Amino acid sequence: MTSPDRLAQTLSKHGLRQTPVRKAVLQVLSEATYALSGGEIEQLLPPDTDRITLYRTLKSFEESGLIHRVIDASDIIRYASCSIECSAQAHFDNHVHFKCTACQHIFCLNQVAIPAVTLPAKFEAQTRDYLLSGTCRECQPS
Numbered sequence: 244m245t246s247p248d249r250l251a252q253t254l255s256k257h258g259l260r261q262t263p264v265r266k267a268v269l270q271v272l273s274e275a276t277y278a279l280s281g282g283e284i285e286q287l288l289p290p291d292t293d294r295i296t297l298y299r300t301l302k303s304f305e306e307s308g309l310i311h312r313v314i315d316a317s318d319i320i321r322y323a324s325c326s327i328e329c330s331a332q333a334h335f336d337n338h339v340h341f342k343c344t345a346c347q348h349i350f351c352l353n354q355v356a357i358p359a360v361t362l363p364a365k366f367e368a369q370t371r372d373y374l375l376s377g378t379c380r381e382c383q384p385s
């Protein structure tokens with residue numbers, strides 16, 4: 244369990260006021276081992292959490308570089324907490340994501356950087372998504 248102090252610190256470091264919902268959402272995302280959709284986050288929060296507040300919180304977290312979106316071929320947007328070094332500007336330099344076709348979870352492979360790509364002249368990338376799919380550690384046949 245992430246300590247309340249640690250959560251408060253992270254929020255203030257990113258210039259965010261501390262509210263119960265923000266703390267709860269941050270806690271859920273910092274403890275998740277794979278990316279969560281908005282609906283999944285909602286289910287892990289206290290039942291009286293307002294959905295609009297939740298989505299506003301996710302938006303402000305995303306804008307301040309606390310979390311990032313993880314997108315796969317489906318239209319579901321998932322969120323994962325960013326590594327400590329991450330900032331809103333640093334999102335471009337991102338890591339590889341891995342989708343497990345057995346458990347359907349998407350993992351942030353923070354330790355695996357997206358390989359450099361050389362684009363043709365006049366092509367300018369604004370975002371990078373690098374998604375691999377296969378079988379995760381948990382789902383490997385033993």
Ligand SMILES: [Zn+2]
Binds near residue numbers: 344346348378379382
């Ligand atoms: Zn799996």
Ligand SMILES: [Zn+2]
Binds near residue numbers: 311313338339340352
């Ligand atoms: Zn990620």
